[in-house]
Amino acid sequence: MAKYPSPNQAMAAIIDVATSAAASSPPQLHIVVFPWLAFGHMIPFLELSKRLARRGHAVTFISTPRNAARLGAIPPELLARLRIVSLDLPAVDGLPNGAESTADVPQEKIGLLKKAFDGLAVPFAGLIADICTNAGDGDAAINATGFSRKPDWIILDFAQYWIWPIADEHEKPAMAATREVATTASSPRPLHIVVFPWLAFGHMIPFLELSKRLARRGHAVTFVSTPRNVVRLGAIPPELSVRLRVVSLNLPAVDGLPEGAESTTDVPPDKIELFKIAFDGLAAQFASLIGGNGEDDGSTGFSRKPDWIIQDVVQNWTGSIAEEHKIPCASFNIFPAAMVAFLGPKKENLAHPRTKTEDYMVKPPWITFPANLAFRRHEAEWIATMFKPNASGVADIDRFWSIEHPCCRLIIYRSCLEAEPPMSPILTDLFAKPALPAGLLIFPEIVDDDAVIVSDxxxxxxxxxxxxxxxxxxxxxxxxxxxxxxxxxxxxxxxxxxxxxxxxxxxxxxxxxxxxxxxxxxxxxxxxxxxxxxxxxxxxxxxxxxxxxx
Incomplete structure (x- = not known):
């Protein structure tokens, strides 16, 4: 049976790499891709380049003349977004004439090919400098598109140890990639990530599980909740206590709420909107928490300014706080991608208004592929209430649309590619930002198929x-x-x-x-x-x- 993509390595690597890539770049990027000169490397790097180009990014793929010819022509539909730039491999004594890949040299000559490959450092630096110079400075550089803009990212292979000074000179992040693991090399320090879920256990539990997995990857994670919920969620595992802290904010009192209510389980359904008013009252405390961290001055762990805020769909006020402190956000949706797609972005809902219950019993018009994305009547009646004003003063759909705030750079949804294979690109297109599955986030850590850690x-x-x-x-x-x-x-x-x-x-x-x-x-x-x-x-x-x- 297929394994779900929620193990620590795969899920956290995707989040670490993709969130870092989204943190400082507009939706359409210029990405330079430079693999080692082996077809076992060049082919997957080129496939990655094609997929990035299909997502609308401009990709400059670097190789040598003979390899460019052997890799074949770029598909015509991608020519506007994917180009191959050839650098001439310098001659090295002992290398066969015309050798440009590991397939052209015997095993004992690979070291000489690496020496020739290192000789590409100067022409590569010249290429990057030329691109950056042609892009110019100021607003023109920021607003440039396609190949005319400065590279936003450099994706390199294991062999280019000499690339960091080139990337640093032009203030470009570089991502080192191998076939087994991907890690962001432009950010040597672990991240400080603030995680803040809605006060429902169906939200807090997966948010906390995500926090634990990020902490296991070495990042500092500040998990925000309220005192009673912190107790009910249980203690942080001792091995994570140095990287995962729980910060409690005091929920303000609201007339009509039961005393001591701090989660949706503590209030009847007809009081949920009052509970949202209390939750909105945490905005000032959360702003103080974010503002109380130091600047990005080289500090590490919890003492450094947050690199990311992972928010829930209820906090429509997080974006303005993040914007004030220049911190990117990620929206973590605890429901499947199909639900996110069904709700849809604001512009699509304005273009195709849904005014009656029956409108939610059919597939929305922005879902163009065959799908059963529709609700039964009793479900549609509930969904329809999300689009109506409520006692909290903010319609639920307006809270949801906070994922469209400019500070929100990434959508994370609780699902997996096996269950919803087409949804990541659909959500990316709908909301014009990367969308990634986090896995199910409900298991204890699974060591292998038969050995399972059970904490209780x-x-x-x-x-x-x-x-x-x-x-x-x-x-x-x-x-x-x-x-x-x-x-x-x-x-x-x-x-x-x-x-x-x-x-x-x-x-x-x-x-x-x-x-x-x-x-x-x-x-x-x-x-x-x-x-x-x-x-x-x-x-x-x-x-x-x-x-x-x-």
């Missing part, structure tokens, strides 16, 4: 129960942390599961008071069902995908 041994009975069931024989029942579920809903669902007589695992959170399951229900379904009252994210989800649960 109390979950083991549920895991053992799941392991005894055949593949594709168990129904997973979970309604999420945001669904307004009543006691009647729970009892009806329980009776339905009992009558269906199927294997199931039900992730259910008990209410703060009163009975929530029919008397005798668990004993009646003990042969087929498991009710996980707490910690189900760690026990059920651990096996659900891996065991093929329905």
């Amino acid at each position: 041994q109390s979950f083991l009975p549920a895991i053992e129960w799941l392991d005894e069931k055949p593949d594709k024989s168990v129904i997973y029942v979970a309604l999420g942390s945001e669904a307004p579920v009543t006691a009647d809903h729970v009892r009806e669902l329980a009776f339905g599961l009992e009558l269906a007589d199927v294997n199931f695992i039900w992730a259910i959170r008990p209410p703060s008071h009163g009975a929530f399951l029919p008397n005798g229900f668990e004993s009646c379904v003990a042969h087929a069902g498991w009710c996980a009252r707490s910690g189900y994210r760690s026990c059920a989800c651990l096996r659900i995908v891996r065991s093929g649960v329905s």
Whole structure:
């Protein structure tokens, strides 16, 4: 079965590299790509160049004359955005005549080819200098497009140890790439990233998991929440405590909210808009937190100015704070990319207004490929409320559209390429900024296919129960942390599961008071069902995908 792209290495490498690339560049970049002279390197580098060009970026691919000819012609539709520039490889005694790649020389001569390759440093520096000179300075340089603008990025291979002074001279970031790992070489210091989720556990938990994975990559992460939520989320693992800190902001009191309410689980559904008013009251404290960090003066860890703010879709005020301090933002959407695409950017909604419930029961006109992106009536009625004014003073859709703020340079969504393969380019086109999947962010760290780290041994009975069931024989029942579920809903669902007589695992959170399951229900379904009252994210989800649960 396909593995989901949420392991630490893949997910964090994508976020580290792509967010760094988006941090200081406008949407359409000029990227210089320069591989080592081996076809095992040049071919994937050229494929990367073609994909960047298809995304609208101008790409200058560097090689030598003979290699340029052997790599073949650029597809006609890409000629306006992808060019190949040839540099003449200097002669080196001992190299075969006309040798321009590792395929042209015996193994014992590779060192001589590297010596010739190092001789390209001067012509490469001259090329970069010429491009930068022709681009000019001031507004003309900033507004230039295509090959006429200064390079925004240089993507190089492992062999060009001499490229850093060239990049530094022209103040251009360089990205070193190999086939196994990609790391940003222009930023030797780890980043300081501030992460601030909406106060719902369905948001805080994946945001915290993302924070842990970034911290494991060596970055300093400041996770922002409120005192009671910090306690309920649990302690930070000791090995991460030096790189991941949790900062509490005091939620202001709002008339009508229950005392001590600090998450959506603490308030009834009809009070959520009041809760958003309280959440908006955190803006001043958050601004003070961001402004209290030092400037980008060489400091490291939590003492340095944040390099990034990862925000949720509720904080429509984060952008102005980030703009004041010149900090880029990333919007992390905890729902799948299809939902982001369905809501769509503001300009598309203005061009194609949806004014009635039925408008949300069909695919939006900006989704041009075959898809079932539509809601059933009861779902459409709920979605329609996002576009209407509410008691918080800000419509939910206006909060969502904060991802279009200029300071928001990246969209991250909680999904994976296997589940939604076409969505990254669609979101990138719709919102004119990179969009990346973060993976599912719900597993404990998976070491390999059979060895799993389980932090709480109390979950083991549920895991053992799941392991005894055949593949594709168990129904997973979970309604999420945001669904307004009543006691009647729970009892009806329980009776339905009992009558269906199927294997199931039900992730259910008990209410703060009163009975929530029919008397005798668990004993009646003990042969087929498991009710996980707490910690189900760690026990059920651990096996659900891996065991093929329905």
